[in-house]
Amino acid sequence: MYVAVKGGERAIDNAHAWLAEERRGDLDVAELSVAQIREQLRLAVNRVMGEGSLYDPDLAALAIKQARGDMIEAIFLIRAYRTTLPRFGHSEPVDTGAMACDRRVSATFKDAPGGQILGPTFDYTHRLLDFKLAAEGDVPEAAVGTPRAEPTPHITEFLNQEGLIQAEPESEATPGDLTREPLELPSNRPLRLQALTRGDEGFVLSMAYSTQRGYARNHAFVGELRIGKVAVEMDIPELGFAIEVGEIELTECETVNQFQGSKTEPPQFTRGYGLVFGQSERKAISMALVDRALRWKELGEDDMSAPAQDEEFVLYHSDNIQATGFLEHIKLPHYVDFQSELELIRKLRREAEAAAQPGDAKSRDDASATSPEAAE
Amino acid sequence: MTVELDRRGWMSLLAKAPMAELAPLWRALNMSPEFQWLRAPEVGATMVRGRMGGTGAPFNLGEMTITRCSLQLDDGVVGHGYVQGRDKEKARMAALVDALMQGEMADRVCRDVLVPLAGAFRDAKAERAAKAAATKVDFFTMVRGEDK
Structure with missing residues (x-):
């Protein structure tokens, strides 16, 4: 049986308000801007764009800020936004x-x-924490060389x-699209x-x-x-x-x-x-x-x-x-589902115990009846 | 500095130009031609494709945001804006530049907007390429005992 349940609106609103406050953190610490995330947490931005399947560094940075740095939550936000965009077409395959x-x-x-x-690679770094980064300071300019002209x-x-x-067979076949079919x-x-x-x-x-x-x-x-x-x-x-x-x-x-x-x-x-x-x-x-x-x-x-x-x-x-x-859906209310599980377990136990000790089943049954019920 | 640009060239340049560069150049031009929207700016996406192995059959890599619009100047010339990102104002500027580049103002618009944009684009590319070149490995072989 499905029982519609209402309630919790006030708790939800208050939870979201508290979330906003926690997201901001200590007010004595400067707020992080989207541009700062885009520029200084660029590899996180890249991951959100890749798995969110939408190339837009500003949006990915915003998603990271909104998700408090939870990458999968940020990717979720980008995926949801992506579905609202009309598609103007497809690109030529990139060269x-x-x-x-x-x-x-x-x-x-x-x-x-x-x-x-x-x-700009992490390779060959010593993976020792650089405490200089904990203090503000100027970054020395990177060296320059003479690039080759040809690709x-x-x-x-x-x-x-x-x-x-x-050989990679040449083809211009239209590829299938997971986001469409x-x-x-x-x-x-x-x-x-x-x-x-x-x-x-x-x-x-x-x-x-x-x-x-x-x-x-x-x-x-x-x-x-x-x-x-x-x-x-x-x-x-x-x-x-x-x-x-x-x-x-x-x-x-x-x-x-x-x-x-x-x-x-x-x-x-x-x-x-x-x-x-x-x-x-x-x-x-x-x-x-x-x-x-x-x-x-x-x-x-x-x-x-x-x-x-x-x-x-x-x-x-x-x-x-x-x-x-x-x-994550399994953390959301399953009260009714669980109620039926509870009934089933009690029934099975009654039957098992009745089969094992024919004279003793009654008292066990009384004990279980006094346990608290799962609330709606 | 000279720039040889056809329509494909200037539209491509406008699409990639950062708004922080395009906007001041456009404003400095001090033109506000009358126009009508044929298609008001709209934000959307295009599916970017790659090729298997870099050269083989295409596959869908993921989308990117673009904004497009079309407008018509009072003299009938049509301009299109297709720009990367979600900036409707940038799409409008790009469409206006596209329209003006087809008329008698073309030389001035090219000189004052497109040439500086192309220069900035080239400089930014060259700067990254130079930094990359500085990280090129120069291998050397140690002299080994048996050569003595």
Whole structure:
């Protein structure tokens, strides 16, 4: 039986008012501006844009402020906002080969044209707390060098020239869109990549890590990792040509995996691919590893029954908004549900005890009747 | 500094320009042409696509916010604004610049708005590229014993 329950409005209003006060914190401490979050917590902003599936640094910063730094809550806010926007169309596929690279490293080729550009990285820092940051102070200006004029080529091009890596088939097929049609299985690589790029960083990281530890034979080299800005081109119907409608920062990771060959393919390297909004390299590398693991069927590899090879498992559990929605709903009132559970347990116990000790059932029954009932 | 810009070029420049740069240049132009909205500014999104492996089949990466509008000057010229983000005022300025660039004011608008914007865009790009270049690794090989 479903019993409609009303009440709690005043408590809810007061809880939200207190939330606003707690969000602000100590009034003697200056309030954080959205611009400060956007500029100084940029990697958090990137994560919210990537998993929120909407590139807008100001909105992501606002969401982080509103969510008090709870990243999944912030992502939830962005996802909800995203659904209110009319969609004007889609972009041309971005040309990551033309990226203005802030960072570009390869773990496979030391002397690749374009070189190893470290960029603003945490790598090689000592991971010692820097107490200078606790005090205000000027930041010394970064050094400058002489950049190369031509675009930086993709590393996999070099392997491609020798035919040593599986070619990426050219296609202009319209990709499916998870945000428009529900995911159906078996899916395909474009849909998997969309799910992974908006998937939870922690989940995708753990799945990728599991492949490294041996759950799916998938030893990956980072062929290339690049971070920088690319232009976004979109066809404008009223003009009849495409213009750049903006510029976004992306992280791209291409992994190179050994492949023993199959009945139809010679031994060669295969690819895993990661592409994520913003400077988000842990996510991009993770995405590439999981992408590669999920390709086992098309490559004719063995089913190792590894979690990261299980498309259904990965795709249905990677979305942290779906996950948290289902998880957190169990804290909301289930009084009536639980009432029936309680009745059932009492009944089962009565029956079990009656069966075990035929003469003693009555007194036990009386005791349970005096226990407090679950309130509405 | 010279800038060769076709319509695609100036619309792309306007789309990417930070409002903090565009607004003062537009205001300094001191033009307020009469116009009618064909499409009032509206905020929306476009689905950004990538390619598998950087070169293969397209997939949907995620959306980005854009704002668009269309207007018609009193002389009949139509201007379109398509700009990144959610700033309706920026879309209006972009559409006005687009319209004026098709008329006799084009040279002045180009000189006073587009050329400075293009310069700022190029400078910002060059500055990042120079900082990136300074982080390029120069490998050197240690002299090993067997070479002696």
